[in-house]
Amino acid sequence: MAAIGSVAELWRYPASSLAGERLEAIAVGTDSIEGDRMFGLVDVSDNEIARPDRDAKWHKVPRIRTRLNHDRELEIAIPGGDWLSAPGPECDRAVSNYLGFAASIRPFGRENAPPAYAGPLTQARYKKAPIHLLTTASLARLKALHPDGAADPRRFRPNIVVDMAPVDGSFPETEWIGRKLAIGDLVLTISEPCRRCGFTIIAQDGFDNDPGILRNLVRYNAHNLGVYCTVDKPGRVDIGAPMRFVAA
Structure with a gap:
């Protein structure tokens, strides 16, 4: 099947809630990206x-x-x-x-923990899915709804940002639940939409606090942006890798 987009950004988050680390390639296992949320x-x-x-x-x-x-x-x-x-x-x-x-x-x-570390531990708050995928088409739709806002991927903490053509009036990946995708060697099943919280409105370097981001997602996409994915076939993903649908 023909490619519907290609990988534009790759992110992992070594520490939950802190800024992510942008990468040129990621290694994805069955349960997680290598080095993610440790x-x-x-x-x-x-x-x-x-x-x-x-x-x-x-x-x-x-x-x-x-x-x-x-x-x-x-x-x-x-x-x-x-x-x-x-x-x-x-x-x-x-x-x-x-x-x-x-x-x-x-x-x-x-x-x-690092080998020499003997201090206290903590428990992960939750782990929703191994991969969070977001398309530039959905970011473009949000920007069209909220022109004064910064629809920056960092607001949404995706692992994989896929560049694809805008789809008029649509957040396209939200409509792909249950479908399978191949991205490089990686094969994923899109399991559920990513429901957004107040983190998305918080200011970061380069953009301000903006409640309008979340208001528009609540109004026009049932609180959602991007999708969670489970891993059918682990693999490496590089910037520029094509994304395509595969048969179930």
Whole structure:
């Protein structure tokens, strides 16, 4: 079947709620992207995990940059700061000073911890699906509905952004539930739409706080943008890889 689009952006999120890491290629297993959502950020006072969608005290968290080094160890950088190894006391001090309260980056389970780490762990809040896919066609539809807003992919935290022609009056991937896609070597089943929360309105570097983003998704696409996918065949995905439908 002919390609309907090609991969424009690839993202993983080494630490939940913190900024993502843009990549040229990703390795996708049955359950996750390699290096995705290995760490969480907690309030030390009560071990509450960061919830930017629900509590304003976390609204600056998406501005904290993340990356994994060649040894798959986490590094973070607060705005205006240098890269720091995480988890650890120095990075926790920097994050706490930035947020204005005591906070700590902790692994989701001992298997995600660096070899020398012996500190506390935290539990992942939830893991909806291995892959979150978003098309530029849906971003274009949102922009058409909300011309003054920034329909930036970073608002929505996708793993794969597919470039495809706009579909007039449609958020196209929302209509693909149950269909199978091949992207490079990877084969996915689109399992459900991605229901959006207050995270989408929060300001990040390059765009402002904007409640109109979520209002338009609620009004015109039943709260949704993008889709969650399960993995039928693991594989590597590179920028530029074609996407096509495959038979069930």
